[in-house]
Amino acid sequence: MKCGMSARGLLLISLFASVFAGSVSTLAQRQSVPAPATTLPVELLTDLARLRDAALSSDFALRQTAFLCNNIGPRLSGSPQAARAVEYVAGQMRDLGLDVRLEEVMVPHWVRGAETASLTRFPGMAQGTTQKIVVTALGPSVATPPEGLEAPVVVVSNFDALKQLGEERVKGRIVLFNVKFDEAIQDQGSGTEAYSQAVAYRSGGAIAAARLGAVAALNRSAGSTAFRKPHTGSVRYDDGVVKIPAAAISAEDAELIAYLAAQGEVRLRLVLTPQTLPDTLSHNVIADLKGSEFPEQVVIVSGHLDSWDLGTGALDDAVGVATAMEVVNLCRRLGLRPKRTIRVIPYMNEENGLRGGVTYFQNQRSNLANHIAAIESDLGAGHPTGFYAHVVPAALPMLRPLAEVLHATGAGIVRPVPNSVGADISPLESAGVPGFAPITDTRHYFKYHHTPADTFDKVDPRHLAENAAVVAVLAYGIAAMPQSLPR
């Protein structure tokens, strides 16, 4: 999951969306009378139940996640690991007998370098000492001079406070945006809202600080639970504003600097030596389980294959790719061939460019009518309670039988939303393609994603299988329905 696109979308969801319970539940009864559910052929319902049950007992998605994280590792766009992941997933899909092609995508190629920070002056310090600051560069931060830069730190708690300081008190300084991730909101289940609030400073901090003459911008990690974790992610630059080095520091280090800065001058030395290399060739994997009746009609199941480079991109987003792979694995194992094509797309470059999602959209611009639906999993693999549906109201009754199948696993909620539900599929959604995503429990996701601790051990095998069940039933159901979804 990247900076703010899907997070903001989901924020809007929680503000505006109404809940639509897919099965005959008290929630549904509270709604104004819903349209009657479309019925599906009994055979299809039986197949969907088999898919659901097979997903829950399969470890295929888990093994794929393990391979991507452990045997390959971090998969930042342009890296050898990202290339290896493309090759690996394509091979796995070919082994399942799918039609596989690689779609060329030119991606940014940013490479992390040294990154250290320390306080060189602060109240009370002993001669010849320092305090180490845990720091990580944001992508695509520019570098400091190789020996680093050193400047006083000014701490602000929001953009308004920065503006009030004005150029005189910001120029030549390092700005620290000390904005806390709202763990209370996260623990209520609205982690995306807490993330949106914090991430505004990660993505927008460098521009705001540079406009007032700052020499670098730091933000407090846009994540929850303080274990001295740096949280990386993307930072924006504007052509009209000087690009200054941008990095995140851990929550603890932000607290430390704020404490010391309240007592007197704090100076910080920052060394960041990342490199922005020329754009490089990479690929989306496009793997088709061809439809039997309408092979030209496509239902996309997707996640993103690239990841940030600090952890091994387990929750963000090996699990999403593995879930999509599991859908076609289960179809193969159960001998199910959908009427319409199920297309697995592990997108490239969701994190720092969205080039994969945009390229696919551009290449399919003349073929959008054949895109029946697009599903993306990019919010971890916590227990799912159903799925988000970015659809026209007329589509909802057709989704109810699918939700009923998922009701048995606690995932029977259909939540209609007015905004995109996945960054990579957002261009398709903007053009009217129905978009879907599992509704995952995100209470743990924001502790880990974009940090060194986003590793395979954070994946709960049962919850991953539950996500696969949601996406499999949704994808196969839509691909095998008598009618295609209205839009």
Add this chain to the structure above:
Amino acid sequence: MKCGMSARGLLLISLFASVFAGSVSTLAQRQSVPAPATTLPVELLTDLARLRDAALSSDFALRQTAFLCNNIGPRLSGSPQAARAVEYVAGQMRDLGLDVRLEEVMVPHWVRGAETASLTRFPGMAQGTTQKIVVTALGPSVATPPEGLEAPVVVVSNFDALKQLGEERVKGRIVLFNVKFDEAIQDQGSGTEAYSQAVAYRSGGAIAAARLGAVAALNRSAGSTAFRKPHTGSVRYDDGVVKIPAAAISAEDAELIAYLAAQGEVRLRLVLTPQTLPDTLSHNVIADLKGSEFPEQVVIVSGHLDSWDLGTGALDDAVGVATAMEVVNLCRRLGLRPKRTIRVIPYMNEENGLRGGVTYFQNQRSNLANHIAAIESDLGAGHPTGFYAHVVPAALPMLRPLAEVLHATGAGIVRPVPNSVGADISPLESAGVPGFAPITDTRHYFKYHHTPADTFDKVDPRHLAENAAVVAVLAYGIAAMPQSLPR
């Protein structure tokens, strides 16, 4: 808290000790009839209640903790920060009007260097890639060659498994002790037991591995909650066994290596460049609030001033020092002068040598009879439920009135134990000096101590004040009692 000394003592406590409730509670009622409590003068009981209440509303200990962690920082023995901490605390005690002297202690001087690790070969790896391993050297690990060493990794789950492999399969290799910290036991409240189990491999791993010809020893972090945290601490070397580099890796990285090693060869490059410099002069601070009647008789309140160097030594053990400082601060503020001397000792070098505790004991060898009691706080500052009492049974009735004063804050339990309750005071205890320590809630302590995340923000102000109340009532009560404790 260091490797295993107090942890093992406390393990014995949990195995053998019986609970003795200090106040008239159901716990006490369940015991076989306890000896009647000694009564204390009403005036003294009133003073103790005033101390307790003043502790709960004071922020002195919190401010001292903040200064030690934030304005000074990590305080590894021999470092400039450790020297600064000695000078600072001595100054604070002088400001309170205490008699302060510095006791010379020669301490080990180990300095952390570069520390990096990466996998150079593993099943499935892409050409030209690696997996980064989060590593931290144990003190006083020897260094690798400056360019590092590279060898295959062999993973074992305990010492027996290592022995079974034998020299043939260990020689020339790096041994990883992949021993999980038992979070279930910790969450029940017995973190010290879980720590003892895991720490056996941290402290003893290098010797066991070197005996079979290994070139380095790694252990899985001896701490709970995986956020890619490395947990440092001490490693033992024997004169008769070759010293090999020893380091901890995060739980995630141990899982990763175990996963890959089950599939095929895993090679690791390890770079550790610590230096062991000549022993250096440091100090225990000894600050006396002189007794009015028996100034030669001493009740020690203590913690350790040194810390490991990854975090800022907040829970381990700035809080212990600050608690001891708070005791005399409160006595001053309330105008209380005890009959016997209350001696604040921030010990030096608990973590990697225990030189401070041993030096003090040696210097006081002829004066032990005047040491009435020794209290040490070195197990964090979680909510206290009472205090451990390493005393003869005849002393218990004299402690009950103190426990009754503490009952109001939920800290009324007196738990008699047969072993030392604090590393620094353990030499005194071995010689018969009654030893005491707060019984703290350790469910969070082992997530943080010895890691980069042991920082000031982890201190709960209310719980710290509760600890100060326990130590203040205990210290002043013992120092002001009509009789001294039997031994």
